[in-house]
Amino acid sequence: MSQPVTPRRTTRSSASASPSPAPASPTSPPKSRPKPSPRRQLLAAAAAPPKEDGSSADALLAELPGRRAQAMDILRLLAPAPALPLMLHGGAATGKTRALLLALRYLRPSQRLVYAALRSLPSPRALFASLLSQLSATPFSTSSRHRVPDKPSDFVAALRDALNGIVSQGEVVYLVFDNLEVVRSWDKGGQLLPLLLRLHDLLQLPQVVLVYVSSATPDAYYSMTGSVEPNYVYFPDYTVDEVRDILMHDHPNPKLYSSFLSVALKPLFRVTRRVDELSAVLEPLFRRYCEPLGDLKAVPDEGMKRRLFEHVQSHLAVALNETFNVPMRASMDEIKDGGSAGKGSAKRQFAGKDGLSSELEFHMSVSAKYLLLSAFLASRNPATLDAALFDSTGGLDNRKRKRKSSQASMHMKDTIVEEMLMKGPGTFPLERLLAIFQCITSVSEDILDEIDCPGNMASESGTTGLMSDVLLQLSTLCNSNFLSKSRSCPLEGSARYRSNIDEDLALKVARSVNFPLSKYMYRR
Amino acid sequence: MAAAAAAAAASVASQAQAVLRGRLCDQAVVHSALRSSPDTNYSKLKYLVASSVSEACNNSVLLLGPRGCGKAAVVDMVLDDLKKDHPDAISVIRLNGMLHSDDNCATKEIARQLCLEHQLSFSKMASSDDNTEFMIDMLRECGLAHKTIIFVLEEFDLFAQGKQRLLYSLLDAMQSLTSQAVVIGVSCRLDADQLLEKRVRSRFSHRKLLFVPSSVDSLQRLMEHLLALPEDSPLPTNFRVVSYMDIDSGLLSMQSFMNALSSMQRQPKMDGLQDLSILELYILVCMNRLEDKEKSSYNFITIMKEYKSVQDAYKTSDKYSHTVCFRAFEHLLDRELISFADNKGRNQALEYRPVKLLISSRELAESLKLNTTCPAVLQKLLDRERYM
Numbered sequence: 050m051s052q053p054v055t056p057r058r059t060t061r062s063s064a065s066a067s068p069s070p071a072p073a074s075p076t077s078p079p080k081s082r083p084k085p086s087p088r089r090q091l092l093a094a095a096a097a098p099p100k101e102d103g104s105s106a107d108a109l110l111a112e113l114p115g116r117r118a119q120a121m122d123i124l125r126l127l128a129p130a131p132a133l134p135l136m137l138h139g140g141a142a143t144g145k146t147r148a149l150l151l152a153l154r155y156l157r158p159s160q161r162l163v164y165a166a167l168r169s170l171p172s173p174r175a176l177f178a179s180l181l182s183q184l185s186a187t188p189f190s191t192s193s194r195h196r197v198p199d200k201p202s203d204f205v206a207a208l209r210d211a212l213n214g215i216v217s218q219g220e221v222v223y224l225v226f227d228n229l230e231v232v233r234s235w236d237k238g239g240q241l242l243p244l245l246l247r248l249h250d251l252l253q254l255p256q257v258v259l260v261y262v263s264s265a266t267p268d269a270y271y272s273m274t275g276s277v278e279p280n281y282v283y284f285p286d287y288t289v290d291e292v293r294d295i296l297m298h299d300h301p302n303p304k305l306y307s308s309f310l311s312v313a314l315k316p317l318f319r320v321t322r323r324v325d326e327l328s329a330v331l332e333p334l335f336r337r338y339c340e341p342l343g344d345l346k347a348v349p350d351e352g353m354k355r356r357l358f359e360h361v362q363s364h365l366a367v368a369l370n371e372t373f374n375v376p377m378r379a380s381m382d383e384i385k386d387g388g389s390a391g392k393g394s395a396k397r398q399f400a401g402k403d404g405l406s407s408e409l410e411f412h413m414s415v416s417a418k419y420l421l422l423s424a425f426l427a428s429r430n431p432a433t434l435d436a437a438l439f440d441s442t443g444g445l446d447n448r449k450r451k452r453k454s455s456q457a458s459m460h461m462k463d464t465i466v467e468e469m470l471m472k473g474p475g476t477f478p479l480e481r482l483l484a485i486f487q488c489i490t491s492v493s494e495d496i497l498d499e500i501d502c503p504g505n506m507a508s509e510s511g512t513t514g515l516m517s518d519v520l521l522q523l524s525t526l527c528n529s530n531f532l533s534k535s536r537s538c539p540l541e542g543s544a545r546y547r548s549n550i551d552e553d554l555a556l557k558v559a560r561s562v563n564f565p566l567s568k569y570m571y572r573r
Numbered sequence: 574m575a576a577a578a579a580a581a582a583a584s585v586a587s588q589a590q591a592v593l594r595g596r597l598c599d600q601a602v603v604h605s606a607l608r609s610s611p612d613t614n615y616s617k618l619k620y621l622v623a624s625s626v627s628e629a630c631n632n633s634v635l636l637l638g639p640r641g642c643g644k645a646a647v648v649d650m651v652l653d654d655l656k657k658d659h660p661d662a663i664s665v666i667r668l669n670g671m672l673h674s675d676d677n678c679a680t681k682e683i684a685r686q687l688c689l690e691h692q693l694s695f696s697k698m699a700s701s702d703d704n705t706e707f708m709i710d711m712l713r714e715c716g717l718a719h720k721t722i723i724f725v726l727e728e729f730d731l732f733a734q735g736k737q738r739l740l741y742s743l744l745d746a747m748q749s750l751t752s753q754a755v756v757i758g759v760s761c762r763l764d765a766d767q768l769l770e771k772r773v774r775s776r777f778s779h780r781k782l783l784f785v786p787s788s789v790d791s792l793q794r795l796m797e798h799l800l801a802l803p804e805d806s807p808l809p810t811n812f813r814v815v816s817y818m819d820i821d822s823g824l825l826s827m828q829s830f831m832n833a834l835s836s837m838q839r840q841p842k843m844d845g846l847q848d849l850s851i852l853e854l855y856i857l858v859c860m861n862r863l864e865d866k867e868k869s870s871y872n873f874i875t876i877m878k879e880y881k882s883v884q885d886a887y888k889t890s891d892k893y894s895h896t897v898c899f900r901a902f903e904h905l906l907d908r909e910l911i912s913f914a915d916n917k918g919r920n921q922a923l924e925y926r927p928v929k930l931l932i933s934s935r936e937l938a939e940s941l942k943l944n945t946t947c948p949a950v951l952q953k954l955l956d957r958e959r960y961m
Contacts, residue, residue, distance in 0.1 A: 129591045131595045132594065133597075138841070139848075140907070140908055200675075201672050202673055202678050243671060247671065250645075251671070255595065255598045264907070266844075266909065285847065319850055319891060320850055321901065321904070323904070471871070471872060471927065472925065473922060473924065473925025
């Protein structure tokens with residue numbers, strides 16, 4: 050318990066936050082250190098003394114396109130030292146943290162920055178440790194004699210002591226709490242949150258400026274007894290023009306790129322307004338756009354523009370219906386580093402609908418695929434229909450009995466459909482899964498035999514050998530999250546399973562083993 | 574010449590701004606105007622505490638009122654005055670309900686502060702019982718030495734959670750004749766005294782001082798007091814206005830007040846609605862339609878069904894695939910414009926968990942009206958169902 054928790058990230062940022070140019074901590078091996086993210090570089094930059102030339106307000110505003118009003122607000126509210134608490138709020142990817150850190154860099158002389166990203170500090174204890182270690186003059190290592198306080202009272206006392214030492218030297222301290230919204234879901238978040246928000250009252254130190262950054266709106270923090278509200282600065286999402294400015298920023302061929310953006314940005318903007326997602330989608334699209342061009346430095350004329358537009362139009366339609374997955378920063382860098390690899394991945398991304406099935410090659414054994422399909426069927430079909438669907442004759446054409454569709458029965462059917470939609474995939478016991486598995490493998494036994502290993506030991510030795518194998522594969526599927534295992538039912542005592550895959554994926558898997566899945570699916 | 578004069582004016586202005594900012598950030602200065610006028614809570618509290626110090630008796634009082642009415646500032650001012658009047662006769666112990674609501678922690682803190690006041694060495698290892706005993710002994714000793722201990726309990730309502738052992742032992746110790754102590758509770762819950770247990774309540778003197786938000790007149794006086802500069806310099810609220818002060822002219826113009834007002838009167842939900850993409854708006858409108866159809870609960874799959882039917886009916890260009898819509902749905906969840914209806918079924922896939930809107934249809938309609946890029950179809954979809 051007495052072992053202080055100091056996450057690696059905090060020790061590093063504390064090393065960079067100390068005003069003297071501290072040497073890189075020798076304890077952390079340089080090889081295992083991940084690539085610094087832009088945010089962390091910014092953090093280091095915010096802590097470092099400003100460069101002589103680039104610290105004018107205009108330079109600051111130039112670095113924050115579309116955020117002029119917000120940056121001015123921040124500067125005004127923070128600027129001469131005594132300041133009331135400040136809260137920046139706005140959606141994801143609107144430049145809250147960036148604007149704040151750049152503004153703090155601009156205000157740099159005679160201030161000290163303590164930055165806590167609450168998302169990376171999983172508990173109050175880690176938060177306290179991080180704050181105190183950033184404040185203490187000597188970065189405290191895990192083996193130091195300092196005891197990390199875990200009670201709020203001890204923490205506030207320790208924090209006040211540490212801050213008093215700095216403030217008495219005439220320095221201003223900026224305490225920044227980033228990602229404040231995650232505290233709400235913490236274990237004791239309900240107690241910690243008022244503490245953080247009322248820190249200004251508790252500390253009573255005018256030279257300590259508190260800044261909160263949150264993607265949740267201020268009304269998420271109202272509590273029963275209230276607290277004195279901080280000053281809010283709202284960061285709205287970027288407009289189309291601002292997004293264009295941001296994307297055009299420092300582009301090698303602005304003419305070409307702007308003609309591309311005039312085609313591609315508007316439709317994508319209807320789907321999402323987040324800059325990070327947009328830039329992730331636009332990058333491969335632009336590469337596609339440039340393909341007909343031999344020379345990337347070329348300035349396009351009208352005819353060329355039209356040709357390029359016709360070329361990119363089909364790809365644009367595909368891109369619109371693809372998920373915007375924002376790649377990790379590191380992997381994005383890799384794509385940029387290796388040009389050929391980047392092109393390969395871009396090609397794969399735009400292989401189109403028909404290409405998807407070829408892309409979808411999981412290395413999965415045939416019986417695992419069958420198991421997956423039977424789990425899918427067991428989840429989607431009502432259990433009462435199993436007998437009809439998997440008759441010993443293997444056919445399902447004997448469903449001739451059709452009830453009269455009276456008004457009442459139609460209505461009942463509607464509500465059942467509704468219920469199915471609400472409940473989602475159902476759960477099933479292991480026995481049902483195995484029964485379905487046996488049925489569908491026996492139906493397509495000929496296919497299985499073809500593919501089976503030449504020894505054909507398993508099928509000869511009967512079902513017992515197959516079963517043990519199946520159980521193993523079942524646990525593999527559960528581990529890879531294709532199936533989920535729910536808690537065991539208190540009455541029956543056995544665990545129940547549920548399939549997590551959607552219909553598209555199931556159909557693709559079925560196609561890969563030539564299994565007529567749609568024949569077995571209960572249509573409502 | 575003119576430039577030099579302008580620079581001088583700017584420096585004077587920034588000095589003035591610094592003075593004003595410092596003043597507005599300091600609680601004590603903000604409420605010190607109360608000191609001068611009679612018949613305020615300040616004078617009442619001062620009379621109460623001063624009389625119990627001079628007459629050597631026990632007393633307890635609650636200061637109740639919403640936040641920002643100057644409760645803590647009044648306590649501070651009274652204590653400052655008393656320290657000046659009776660420098661040796663009082664010692665102050667401060668506790669905060671947010672930090673010390675735990676009984677053990679509170680008694681430890683009391684013992685620590687008592688030790689600090691009386692130059693005794695404080696043992697961190699002392700048990701909670703030891704600390705309580707020490708507190709009672711100190712109360713007796715101080716009573717014999719005619720010294721008053723003043724306990725200031727901020728966030729008093731939080732001390733009234735749980736067993737209230739601290740309050741009981743404190744108020745019980747004050748029942749004896751030898752002790753000499755004042756308990757000042759500060760809370761922004763007006764029903765704080767109702768939270769007390771019977772055994773605690775019976776030992777509590779039911780003195781309450783109610784703080785109300787200042788009237789317009791007194792606010793005006795307060796503003797004058799705050800914004801007038803000490804020397805009669807050529808320069809003529811709140812913090813935000815001063816921050817928006819125009820450094821070039823050195824004046825607090827009407828414009829800066831207007832700016833500050835507009836940035837403080839924001840409606841976060843409406844702002845959030847303005848930030849949505851068209852697809853996200855479609856999903857919200859579909860959810861609103863489902864709610865108007867009096868669906869008891871619905872999830873992403875049902876929303877997609879509605880979305881498909883809308884797209885089929887109107888043949889708009891905004892028909893996107895399932896996964897793209899799901900990403901937009903996740904954005905809405907992120908922005909907290911919609912949320913899951915219950916906490917059950919955490920292991921269920923997100924598509925199937927029931928959701929609900931966190932905005933009213935009026936807000937949605939207004940934001941659609943304000944949104945210039947919003948397609949007319951959306952507006953129609955929302956309006957039609959209202960008049961049907």
